[in-house]
Amino acid sequence: MSELDPLLFGEIDPPQRLLMGPGPINAHPRVLRAMSADLLGQFDPEMTGFMNQVMALYRPVFGTENKWTMLVDGTARSAIEASLVSLVTPGDTVLVVNFGRFGLLLIEILQRIGAKIETVEAPWGETVPMEAIAEALARTGAKVVATVHGDTSTTMAQPLEGLGELCRAAGAYSYVDATATIGGMEIAADRWGVDVVTGGLQKCLGGPSGSAPITISDRAAELIFSRRHVEKGIVRDDIADGQGPRIGSNYFDLAMIMDYWSEKRLNHHTEATSMLYAARECARVALGEGLQTRFTRHAEAGRAMTAGLRAMGLTVFGADATRMTNVTGVYIPDGVDGEAVRTAMRTQFEIEIGTAFGPLAGRIWRLGAMGYNAQKHKVLITLGALEVCLRMQGFALPLGEAVPAAMQAWDAA
Ligand SMILES: *Cc1c(COP(=O)(O)O)cnc(C)c1O
Numbered sequence: 001m002s003e004l005d006p007l008l009f010g011e012i013d014p015p016q017r018l019l020m021g022p023g024p025i026n027a028h029p030r031v032l033r034a035m036s037a038d039l040l041g042q043f044d045p046e047m048t049g050f051m052n053q054v055m056a057l058y059r060p061v062f063g064t065e066n067k068w069t070m071l072v073d074g075t076a077r078s079a080i081e082a083s084l085v086s087l088v089t090p091g092d093t094v095l096v097v098n099f100g101r102f103g104l105l106l107i108e109i110l111q112r113i114g115a116k117i118e119t120v121e122a123p124w125g126e127t128v129p130m131e132a133i134a135e136a137l138a139r140t141g142a143k144v145v146a147t148v149h150g151d152t153s154t155t156m157a158q159p160l161e162g163l164g165e166l167c168r169a170a171g172a173y174s175y176v177d178a179t180a181t182i183g184g185m186e187i188a189a190d191r192w193g194v195d196v197v198t199g200g201l202q203k204c205l206g207g208p209s210g211s212a213p214i215t216i217s218d219r220a221a222e223l224i225f226s227r228r229h230v231e232k233g234i235v236r237d238d239i240a241d242g243q244g245p246r247i248g249s250n251y252f253d254l255a256m257i258m259d260y261w262s263e264k265r266l267n268h269h270t271e272a273t274s275m276l277y278a279a280r281e282c283a284r285v286a287l288g289e290g291l292q293t294r295f296t297r298h299a300e301a302g303r304a305m306t307a308g309l310r311a312m313g314l315t316v317f318g319a320d321a322t323r324m325t326n327v328t329g330v331y332i333p334d335g336v337d338g339e340a341v342r343t344a345m346r347t348q349f350e351i352e353i354g355t356a357f358g359p360l361a362g363r364i365w366r367l368g369a370m371g372y373n374a375q376k377h378k379v380l381i382t383l384g385a386l387e388v389c390l391r392m393q394g395f396a397l398p399l400g401e402a403v404p405a406a407m408q409a410w411d412a413a
Contacts, residue, residue: 076200164193
């Protein structure tokens with residue numbers, strides 16, 4: 001057999017697809033440009049300077065003054081896993097506030113850690129009342145409470161006001177997965193009083209997946225350092241400790257990652273330089289726009305999407321009061337082949353909309369308007385295309401209603 005012709009596959013030249021699903025979305029062009037900047041050595045003063053800038057840029061994005069605000073190298077899930085594996089030791093009781101697929105992910109990761117898992121749940125399409133969390137915390141005596149902010153699987157945003165206070169009063173630590181909301185809805189780590197919050201770039205921050213911003217309270221950092229260095233006799237991997245078995249993860253050991261991001265610059269992994277440039281530019285774009293302006297833009301997009309879908313005669317999924325602004329679920333009408341519509345959207349209009357998971361699979365589509373794609377024209381184009389694709393599938397709907405309804409809703413205060 002001959003060798004593979006290196007020209008066979010050609011240069012990467014993807015279609016200009018408009019990504020209007022629950023993420024990933026199209027990256028902001030400034031972010032893509034930043035990623036093509038030249039590389040630096042990981043201890044180069046310019047590079048460590050950029051790392052410090054990233055720490056400063058992400059504090060306002062998380063609504064925090066936490067010193068430990070940095071990146072975990074990996075997709076959003078990497079920071080979720082790093083948080084749980086660093087906060088929780090085998091046998092610890094963890095209360096998971098579960099209202100969707102990403103609550104189930106927390107449970108799955110905690111099972112691997114060997115935590116004792118308790119849950120407080122809401123049906124898909126609802127959120128968990130704070131009183132129910134308080135009751136479950138008192139009942140279980142959990143050491144850590146873990147939850148999701150916006151769960152894209154159900155399009156619900158869990159209210160988190162008061163969660164931190166509740167946990168601290170009970171001597172518990174709190175973890176929040178804010179991947180789907182960061183940069184699009186307010187993240188108020190300090191006001192919520194929560195200990196560890198993590199995100200990703202590929203939703204409302206308008207970047208590619210592959211870097212996960214994280215913020216850690218001093219109190220949680222203390223716990224993480226103490227567990228690694230003292231309680232379990234675990235020290236850095238370049239020091240022979242001989243103090244008993246190591247547990248958890250090396251790559252996702254937040255104590256080691258914090259040492260790397262500290263003035264000590266203790267080597268752990270090699271910082272993912274191009275992703276750090278991306279994360280830095282995502283935050284610069286967000287702060288440059290102004291966070292409040294950005295949240296308003298996402299709210300306008302969500303309102304317009306919802307109004308447009310309703311004007312088509314479709315039924316929007318989930319409780320209105322707790323719906324995320326940046327992703328909207330909508331029931332697939334009876335007799336319509338959901339996948340055929342998604343295919344037509346892609347092949348006729350180069351637009352991607354989302355399918356659904358678990359109990360909602362085949363029942364709803366999820367339409368996102370996040371980050372760089374939370375723009376009026378992109379919402380209007382998506383609605384116009386969906387109207388045509390629904391008609392192609394034989395669904396009788398009033399033509400030409402959705403776009404004007406969305407335009408009006410965008411501008412309604
Ligand atoms: C999209 C999403 C993730 C994604 O994690 P990745 O590892 O970046 O794929 C995690 N949590 C929530 C709530 C999400 O919406």
